[in-house]
Amino acid sequence: MALDGAFLFAVKNELMQLIGGRIEKIHQPSREEVIISIRTRHGTKKLYISANASSARIHITEKNVDNPQTPPMFCMLLRKRLGNGKLIAVRQDGLERIIFLDFECVNELGDMVIITLACEIMGRYSNLIIVCDGKIIDSIKRVDSGMSRERLVLPAMSYSLPPKTDRLNFLTADGEEIIDRLHQFPQSELSKALIRVFEGISPVLAREWTFYAGNGQHLNGNVTGQALVRLLFIIQRTSSLLLDGQCCFNAVITKDGILKDFSFIPITQYGDFMDNKELPTASELLDFFYSERDNITRTKQRANDLFRLLVNLTERIKRRISVQHEELSACSDRDYFKLCGDLISANIYHIRKGDKSVILENFYDVNYPTVEIGLDVRKTPSQNAQYYYNEYKKSVTAEKKLTEQIEHGTEELQYLDSVFDSLTRATSENDIIQLRLELREQGYIKSADGKAKPPKALPPIEYKSSDGYTILVGRNNFQNDKLSLKFAEKSDIWLHTQSITGSHVIIVTNGETPPDRTIEEACIIASVNSKGRNSNLVPVDYCLAKYVKKPSGAKPGKVIFTNYKTAFVKPDTELEKIRRISK
Numbered sequence: 001m002a003l004d005g006a007f008l009f010a011v012k013n014e015l016m017q018l019i020g021g022r023i024e025k026i027h028q029p030s031r032e033e034v035i036i037s038i039r040t041r042h043g044t045k046k047l048y049i050s051a052n053a054s055s056a057r058i059h060i061t062e063k064n065v066d067n068p069q070t071p072p073m074f075c076m077l078l079r080k081r082l083g084n085g086k087l088i089a090v091r092q093d094g095l096e097r098i099i100f101l102d103f104e105c106v107n108e109l110g111d112m113v114i115i116t117l118a119c120e121i122m123g124r125y126s127n128l129i130i131v132c133d134g135k136i137i138d139s140i141k142r143v144d145s146g147m148s149r150e151r152l153v154l155p156a157m158s159y160s161l162p163p164k165t166d167r168l169n170f171l172t173a174d175g176e177e178i179i180d181r182l183h184q185f186p187q188s189e190l191s192k193a194l195i196r197v198f199e200g201i202s203p204v205l206a207r208e209w210t211f212y213a214g215n216g217q218h219l220n221g222n223v224t225g226q227a228l229v230r231l232l233f234i235i236q237r238t239s240s241l242l243l244d245g246q247c248c249f250n251a252v253i254t255k256d257g258i259l260k261d262f263s264f265i266p267i268t269q270y271g272d273f274m275d276n277k278e279l280p281t282a283s284e285l286l287d288f289f290y291s292e293r294d295n296i297t298r299t300k301q302r303a304n305d306l307f308r309l310l311v312n313l314t315e316r317i318k319r320r321i322s323v324q325h326e327e328l329s330a331c332s333d334r335d336y337f338k339l340c341g342d343l344i345s346a347n348i349y350h351i352r353k354g355d356k357s358v359i360l361e362n363f364y365d366v367n368y369p370t371v372e373i374g375l376d377v378r379k380t381p382s383q384n385a386q387y388y389y390n391e392y393k394k395s396v397t398a399e400k401k402l403t404e405q406i407e408h409g410t411e412e413l414q415y416l417d418s419v420f421d422s423l424t425r426a427t428s429e430n431d432i433i434q435l436r437l438e439l440r441e442q443g444y445i446k447s448a449d450g451k452a453k454p455p456k457a458l459p460p461i462e463y464k465s466s467d468g469y470t471i472l473v474g475r476n477n478f479q480n481d482k483l484s485l486k487f488a489e490k491s492d493i494w495l496h497t498q499s500i501t502g503s504h505v506i507i508v509t510n511g512e513t514p515p516d517r518t519i520e521e522a523c524i525i526a527s528v529n530s531k532g533r534n535s536n537l538v539p540v541d542y543c544l545a546k547y548v549k550k551p552s553g554a555k556p557g558k559v560i561f562t563n564y565k566t567a568f569v570k571p572d573t574e575l576e577k578i579r580r581i582s583k
Contacts, residue, residue: 003056003057003121003286004097004201004202004205005095005097005199005200006095006170006200006202006205006238006242007202007262007263007264007282008092008095008097008099008200009095009200010242010245011059011099012090012091012099014059014281014282015090016090017042017045018040018087019088020040020086020087020088021038021039021040021086021087022038022087023039023082023084023085024038024039024044026075026078026079026083027065027071028067028071029068031072031140032051032052032126033048033049033065034049034078035047035049035065036049036082045060046060046061047059047061051120051126051127051140051141053123053126055293056122056123056126057121057286057290058099058119058121060283061287062284062287063287074138074140077137077138081115081130082103082115085103085105085115087101087102087103088103088104088114089101094199095169095198096161096162096200097120097121098118098119098120098121098122099119100117100118101116101117101119102115103115103116113133114132115131115132115137116130117129117131120162122162126141127140127141127143128141129153129159131159134158135156135159136153136155136158137155138155139154141153142154142155150163151163164199165199167196167197167199168181168199169198169200170198170200170235170238170239175232178197178232178235179228182194182197182223183221183222184221186220187220188221189210189218189220189221190206190210190213190214190223191207191209192206193221194209194210202263204261204263205238205263205265208265208267208268209234211269212230212231212234212268213231213234214227215230241264241265247264248264248265249262249264249278249279249280249281250262250264250265250279251276251279251285251288251289252267252270252274252275253274253277254274254275255273255275255574257573257577259289262289264282299426299429302429303423303432306432306436306439307423309439309445310419313416314416314417314420317412317416318413321410321413324402324406325406328398328399328403328406330395331395331399333395334391334392334395334399335392337388337389337395338388339364339371340373340385340388341385341386341388341389343360343361343363343371343373344358344373344381344388345382345385346360346363347360348381351381352381353377353379353380353381355375356374356375356377357373357375358372358373358375359371412555414558415477415555415556415558417501418501418502418557419435419438419476419477420501421501421502422435422475422476422477422503425529426475430455431458431475433454434454434457434475434478434479435476438478438556442555457478458475460472460474460475460479460483460506461473461475461529461580463525463576463580464581465507465518465521465579466517466579467515467517469509469514470508471507471508471518471521471525472505472506472508473503473506473525474505476556477555478557480504480556481550481557481559483504484504484506484548485548485550487506488548489508489511490546491511491544491546492507492508492509492544492545493506493507493509493522493544493545494506494543494544494545494548495523495542496542496561497526497527497530497531497538497539497540497541498539498541498566499539500530500532501530502526502529502530502532503529503530504557504559505522505525506545519542519567520567521575521579522542523542524572524576526540527540527569527570528572528576529576532571533571534571535571536570537568537570539567539568540567540568541566542565542567543561543562543563543564547562547563547564548560549561
């Protein structure tokens with residue numbers, strides 16, 4: 001991630017508006033998160049600080065976070081030491097990834113003291129440390145000798161800055177210094193050399209500088225000529241943007257909507273493979289980026305057990321179907337069993353009890369070939385004939401039952417595949433809960449103890465076509481059934497990807513005939529909301545909703561339809577995002 005010292009410099013400038021404000025509330029939502037509400041002239045602002053290794057940051061937030069009923073000990077200590085304190089300074093040492101917040105507070109004796117919160121944003125070494133008169137009062141993460149030999153973070157010890165290397169600050173460095181330092185790494189790739197030369201820059205920023213300097217060409221530390229001129233220009237330009245507060249805060253997002261990175265300048269190095277989403281401030285960018293990413297991560301974590309369940313069920317059913325196919329192939333001998341029974345019955349007076357086998361002519365064949373038939377020496381000829389007839393009946397019955405079981409198992413696989421697809425597209429905890437309820441109702445999950453009322457299901461995902469028609473997409477199989485069979489009017493248009501797992505889609509026509517462009521956009525939306533969203537071309541069937549029926553006893557989401565047409569479309573996630581109204 002790109003929360004480097006340079007980005008923190010922009011955050012620090014935003015935090016300056018809090019100076020002069022007084023602490024109103026302090027909360028600790030989780031073990032490594034702290035939220036401090038500060039009352040300023042412009043209203044109350046919430047300062048969010050995280051020491052989590054994967055999402056360490058500090059910024060102003062608008063998010064509401066649930067707090068534990070009993071505040072943790074570190075939160076109680078902060079309230080005791082900083083309660084009603086006044087923020088008097090926000091500092092940063094060069095472009096180091098540390099923000100110092102100085103608060104003017106009153107101690108137990110009534111004396112005015114300065115207490116500093118050292119917010120160290122350094123990946124897995126991130127920490128939040130309370131310091132007074134150069135001594136550590138406590139920290140959100142204590143570091144003893146068993147964890148680090150270089151720097152201890154324990155109460156009553158002197159606070160010292162983390163070890164730092166001799167690197168340049170690009171906000172103050174001149175061109176000659178930059179060139180001299182770069183030429184110390186002539187063989188290194190330029191972006192890596194830049195990271196070794198400058199403090200507080202992230203790999204994404206170093207790559208962006210390199211991309212601009214070389215017009216996308218590979219460069220090393222021994223950069224010269226026009227490339228060097230362009231490199232010094234982009235460094236100076238970035239410095240000016242930071243110092244003048246003219247930054248352009250961008251989140252880099254993949255075409256699939258996955259958050260990739262962020263920076264305080266436009267990111268062009270990915271070309272058309274990535275999209276940029278601009279936000280007004282550094283705090284809003286961090287709020288958006290981490291809340292979205294954490295939500296996706298949290299959703300996936302909560303869905304892990306369902307993913308495992310679906311994978312295990314699918315593998316088990318596939319193994320069962322494989323065994324059933326083997327048993328079905330064994331039933332191919334049923335005609336031979338009947339033939340043996342008929343031949344023995346026709347020649348019963350030529351066979352004696354105790355014979356091990358008999359050779360008889362096959363009178364069903366015009367050439368009258370002979371057939372050797374094995375006999376049970378303990379049985380009479382009539383009993384041997386009955387044995388073969390019984391084997392024939394068992395084979396016929398087994399073939400019928402196995403065919404039904406294989407068909408049922410195949411339908412079950414299709415159903416589980418549809419749930420799996422819905423789960424991969426789930427964007428909220430509510431979506432996961434609804435899928436869990438669906439699996440419970442189908443008997444794949446045991447009924448939960450207790451009578452906790454599940455949350456109300458979200459409505460279908462809503463889109464608006466270029467021609468103004470409403471397009472609705474089901475979130476799960478239950479909603480697919482409700483949307484297609486209960487909500488849709490007879491004149492509405494129903495769509496679904498052909499032979500590909502996906503959501504049911506409805507164009508609300510209000511009795512009108514929608515233009516071809518609306519149908520095409522609905523087909524694209526259906527392809528994106530299906531398992532074929534990463535394909536080059538997806539067939540989508542569509543028909544009037546009155547031609548869609550549900551077979552008796554079919555699983556949720558299973559329908560049959562007639563009088564349909566098929567369109568072949570290329571999935572377009574950009575169009576899907578543009579036309580989407582609800583999440």
